[in-house]
Amino acid sequence: MIPAWSGQQATPAPGTGGAGTPSAGRASSFLGDAWSELVHNPLFLVSAGIVTLVLAIVAFPGLFAGLFGHGNPHDCNLADSALGPRAGHPFGFDVQGCDLYANVVYGARDTVSIGLLVTASSLLVAIVLGSAMGYLGGLVDTLLGRTADVFFGFPFVLGALIILIDLPERNVLTVSLVLVIFGWPTMTRLMRSTVLSERNKDYVLAARALGASNFRILRKHILPNALAPVVIYATLTTGGIMVAEATLTFLGVGLQAPAISWGLELAAAQNDLQQYPHLLVFPGLFLSITVLSFVTLGDTLRDALDPRLR
């Protein structure tokens, strides 16, 4: 019996690259093909739609908050404390007596901003350091690699706790900074490995043979091919970052009042969970759906951009 896994050693889907004349009509770029495929994927459309909606909420919270008439999250009346959903207040009130719907809407801003900010910063660090490590190798790779290992080895929650407890002010920027400090090694490692694998490819060798400078090779050859996996990973982690913020805030070391974030709302809800479940359900639902959408978006992008699946 041929051992079962040797079936792996088999025929890739034939017929690719067998075009007698290249596909007639417009030039089909790799990205172009990927896009037309994505547009037909319902999962992509739904998740991209939700993500767009969330981004719109982040950009124009006032617009969305005012939809049910009571758009001011700070307009609180203790007499309404923890009341359930009713006309004009679809999510009810929080413990302070503020309209929960407005708070959830405004809460998107801080949470999602942190998610995007951390992702973008980590991505930037990853691109610069990862390219340097992967392309230059040698001492640069070793030094940066060991540094990354140190940060990577730190237990995240513990490390974040220690730093955040000592900070005088904990706002979006400082919390983001802490998250980046613990988040950069993974993405950088990924970037390093994609750069490494592209660097050894024949077309890079051909470019060197033509006389291309290192900078040119990085810019035109390596980065466009190495970025895709890292960008996809970034979209996947955005969701994780938002959960991390919520976790830290829940533990009391994240954002502080008077900031509004889903994490804070979840933290506030924990005491009265059984009596007033709506305090947990609505912010939790929003957080979950947002995270899920980001993650799904990343998934569909990865499937579309994976050249091996074409």
Added chain:
Amino acid sequence: MPEGEPALEVRNLCKEFPVHRGGILRRQAGALRAVDDVSFSLARGEALGVVGESGCGKSTLARLLLGLEKPTAGQVIFGGRNLFELNAQQLRAARRRIQIVLQDPYTSLNPRMTIGEALNEAFEIHPGLCPKNRRQARVQELLEMVGLSGDFARRYPHQFSGGQRQRVGVARALAVGPEILVCDEPVSSLDVSAQAQILSLLRNLQRELSITYVFIAHDLSVVRYVSDRIAVMYLGRIVEVGDKEEVCSHPSHPYTQALFSAAPIPDPTLRGVRQRIVLQGDVPSPIDHPSGCRFRPRCWKAEDICQQVEPALHGVTGSCLQAACHFATPQAPHLAADRERA
């Protein structure tokens, strides 16, 4: 025969890769001599075929010739200057004179660039080659020169077959107008029909443009088709070199004879009739090779002297060949049922 200075001269080229052993304290335990004291010289317009099996160092040789690797010793000289003594700027200029065609058509083109952009890159790196307004036309010319339609410039590599991609690779190498073209196994990854097309193309281009070729392959019949002279490599050394006709009609080194003997010939009438030299054992690892002559463990002529003294490349009596063997004897290879040679 073209007179004067050789177009390409290689002197005592060596490339060693250190081999490390040990875990924490990695010591160098030895060296892998991928290319070991290789020398040859080529006249303008001449084509040298370099043939050898895996581990013989031919790919490393290709990279050294292009200056893509730094040698442990030796020189590569063209235009009167040693490639490895040039500074960065001079090196870039030198790259206009020597180019390479790579083996794998599926990875030698950037999947995110159109082939027009890939060809245009040569002009972006060397702006003096072609003024901006002429570049598009020049790209079309290059494509037509290799037998592809000019409007393919807007297409991406994945829309082409292996043979077509390899043509693009050839066009890219020709874009800078090189005098010397190194072909590193350019047809090994191709099908029979694509191989024939590319070989034909390469031969015709060489004649039309008078380019000096270094054509590297593992297939003797392919090498013979394109070359004027043939060098046979084994474990980093040239073991036989000479005029193509001489090498093919009367190879003198045992390894060359074995290569001829093993080469499959598409003629069923030779079955059982053709005398075969079947070598014992596998191609040895380039890391620890035997003392004395490297070919000794697989050679049927081996004697004591072969273990003690490594033979240098020297002229073979009775022919114009040079071989690195103590017992080199020119002998016609058994290629046909009736041994008549054209």
Added chain:
Amino acid sequence: MKQLPFDRRPKEGQPPAQGAILEVKDLAVEFRLRDRTVHAVNGVSWSLGQSETLAVLGESGSGKSVMAHAIMGTLSSARAKVTAGEVWFAGRDLLKMPERERRRVRGRKIGIIFQDSLSALNPVFTVSNQIGEMFRFHAGMPRRAAQQAAVGLMERVGIPGARRRANAYPHEFSGGMRQRIMIAMALALEPDVLIADEPTTALDVTVQAQIMELLRSLQQEMGMGLVLITHDLGVVADMADRIIVMYAGRAVEESPVRDLYRAPAHPYTVGLLQSVPRLDRAEDDLRPIGGAPPDMTTVAPGCPFRPRCWLAAEVCDHERPPLLGVGEGRASACHFSHAVLEGTAGARG
């Protein structure tokens, strides 16, 4: 222009031809991708006699490897589907067998070896373990006996120092040695048929000669049939008794080996023979086949070789030429096969 009477197209459902141990009838395989369908194999039929060596000659995209996998039932892609055909072995249709039974046929009765020995061998098991697995699984041998048998087999296939190296791992062997190990695994239970899919393509030419020699001697010793799938015209000339030439998923010529090389009957075969640089002839110019390999995503009417054929006429656009007899044991799928035959036979003189 005489047309010989017998039609080579097999009839469905009939028992295999006389003396054939493996027979393929009208096999068709498709790959259903996201936006297109690749018709990898489009109706191939052949039969293999006992102790016969049948070469399947074709380039990449001709469908030869897919065909081999379809026969063995090892098509790995979920998108691959056998859409038609029968594969008769020992009186049963392999394609209609439940997987459990087919697994017993695989390895025990039909062996297969692949091109890439490194990925076909499991890197985390020793070679004697992997060879021994054949004995343990199929013959129910106890572990120790299987190990002994494995070592014996390694010696038989010419691995020097077999006893000593039995517990080594695949990556510790060279390419030629690994190929021998694969051969050992495939032949452990002395199957009736061995399918070799490009067994020497990745090997050096001196090692290739050794492996072909080994296969030849093993085949003679065991009296098994060999299906040799390759694109190498030299290897085919050396080993085959009969040849099937495949193009675009179909058989375009079938012939005993000497007849094929002496006087091919299909333009593609002619083209192939003219495309190979030869050491035994004075140098001619190569005459490559023009054009590019066919697009396997469409099944155009007419002959698939038409765009590249110098004989092409209008009939070739509309009518797909069937595989018809053109001589003793020969068949060709070309409207002008007799013209080709006369031309090539004449040329050789």
